[in-house]
Each structure stands twice: as structure tokens, then as C-alpha cells.
């Protein structure tokens with residue numbers, strides 16, 4: 001793969017079949033992608049198209065609620081990572097503005113007496129369900145059914161990745177047992193076409209923090225992956241039923257940088273609303289991430305010290321939200337210096 005090509009679409013079904021040749025071919029294709037830029041798309045998996053459609057419909061239903069209703073489950077009113085995230089809350093790319101997306105964070109249902117909640121493991125906690133969404137019970141049921149289906153698919157993807165490293169497909173079982181994962185329903189409002197792209201990223205250039213991400217896109221494009229060798233941004237075309245799979249920073253670290261966690265971003269130039277649902281698989285919080293087998297030459301030292309999933313993910317997370325907060329404060333300070341009356345109105349809004 002020397003020329004810039006968009007992440008390939010791989011048929012994942014041989015993983016579930018008995019054709020060992022087809023399975024070996026899939027493993028080899030996944031290996032190449034992990035090595036090249038850590039991105040590929042998969043079809044032929046076991047998450048039903050009907051379920052994907054239903055969860056997208058739930059997402060659209062949620063985002064059409066009036067802002068005050070969404071704010072009833074504001075993510076900032078709890079100490080864990082669940083609930084609604086307002087437009088312009090995150091800023092992943094230095095030099096751009098806070099991002100033009102709103103989100104709803106959902107994870108495994110972790111009640112307040114669960115050890116993960118009590119020990120603040122990866123900010124897990126009870127889900128914050130929108131109280132006023134139409135057909136609330138169906139919303140919860142569909143969302144959790146989808147969450148569990150994608151959780152299982154993430155485990156299958158990691159089994160194939162294990163095979164690419166020449167270890168048993170069960171190698172990552174200690175990482176996936178009791179794993180924490182978060183999915184977020186995302187809505188990118190339509191942007192006027194002539195708006196400054198740099199200040200109006202849907203999501204700024206970033207890499208994902210965790211182990212592996214499985215992303216469902218609706219039919220509106222906007223996701224781009226950086227082709228590091230050529231510096232080109234490549235569009236990841238939405239493909240019905242497919243998942244965009246990419247490795248995160250945690251995996252790259254374990255792989256001693258042999259496999260890549262690649263930079264990507266979203267710019268919604270379509271003039272339409274865009275919806276996507278990324279699923280971030282972090283892993284068991286206590287799993288110690290050490291250099292994986294076959295990721296360094298004989299006698300070569302590992303580049304990174306061992307670190308737990310918990311420590312790696314929480315520090316990366318704090319950093320990105322801290323950046324958006326800092327930017328907002330700077331902007332407020334600038335505004336209050338220039339036009340005090342306007343700034344007061346903005347703060348109070």
C-alpha cells in the first residue's frame with residue numbers, strides 16, 4: 001500500500017466461517033491495515049442492519065428534542081461519563097474552535113453500588129436516559145441491545161487482530177473481560193458552506209484514546225482520515241451496514257507503535273445534518289498494557305512503560321475537555337474586554 005487509498009472495505013464473515021483460507025486472507029488484510037494506518041471498514045459482521053437503523057432512528061429522535069429537554073441530562077451535572085454533551089463542548093485540534101457537534105454518551109448500565117462506580121473506574125456510572133424522548137422504553141431497549149451487539153463485535157475484531165500478531169485468538173480475553181466501552185450518538189448540524197472550515201470543525205483532527213473504535217455512519221459523509229505518507233486527507237465514504245474500524249492510542253502503545261492509531265477528523269460540508277455513532281472500546285480498567293508479543297525485534301526494548309487502561313484513558317480524556325474549557329474562557333475574557341454588555345448576555349444565555 002504505497003499510494004494513498006481510502007480504508008478498504010473488508011468482508012468480515014470468514015471469521016465466523018469454516019473456510020480457513022478465507023480466514024487467513026482476512027487476517028492478512030487486517031494486518032496490513034493495522035500496519036498502514038490502523039483504519040478499515042467491515043461488512044459481513046453480525047450486527048443486524050435492522051438494529052443499526054433502529055438505533056440511528058433513536059439518535060435522531062433524541063436530537064430533535066428542545067435544548068432544555070436535552071439539558072435535563074447534561075453530562076456536566078454528574079461526575080461520570082454519561083449524558084448529553086452540548087454543541088461546542090470539545091476541542092481536539094489546537095488552532096481550531098470548539099466543535100460543531102452535540103452528543104449523547106451511553107455505556108454499560110453501572111449502578112451506584114457497582115465496584116466500577118465506587119472506584120471511579122473510567123468514569124463509569126448509570127446511564128442518563130432522556131426523560132422526555134418519545135417511546136422512552138423502546139429507546140433504552142434498542143440502545144442497549146445495540147451497545148451489546150457492538151461490544152461483541154469489538155471482541156471479535158480484537159480476536160482477528162490477535163491473529164495478525166501471531167498469537168491465539170483468545171489473547172485479548174483478559175483485556176475484554178469486564179471491559180469498559182462508551183458509545184456516543186453524535187449529531188453534526190448542517191453548516192453553511194461558506195463558513196470558515198478551520199473554526200468550524202465537526203470534530204478536529206485527533207486520534208482515539210482507547211483500544212479500538214467501531215463507527216457507524218449514516219449516509220452523509222464528512223469523516224476523513226489522514227494519509228500520513230502523502231499528507232492527504234482521505235474521505236471515508238459511508239457504506240450501508242459497514243463499520244469503520246480504527247485502532248486507538250492505547251493499542252498503538254501496546255503494539256510498540258508497530259500498529260497505528262491514526263489521525264482523523266470530521267468536516268460536515270454536505271449542507272445536511274450528519275449523524276454517527278462511534279463505539280469506543282477501552283478495555284478492562286485494571287488491565288496492564290504492556291508491549292505485545294511480536295511487536296519488537298529480539299533484544300529491542302519496549303518504547304513505553306506498562307500502564308493500566310484506567311490511567312491511559314482518563315488522562316487523555318481530561319486533556320481534550322480541558323482544552324475546550326480553556327478556549328472558552330479565553331474567548332469570554334476577550335469578549336468582556338471588548339464588549340462587556342454582549343459578553344454578559346452570552347454568559348447568561
Ligand SMILES: O=C(O)CCC(=O)C(=O)O
Nearest residue numbers: 186203208223266276278
Ligand atoms: O463522526 C464520525 O464520523 C467520527 C467521530 C470520531 O472520530 C470520534 O468521535 O472520535
Ligand SMILES: [Fe+2]
Nearest residue numbers: 206207208264
Ligand atoms: Fe475519533
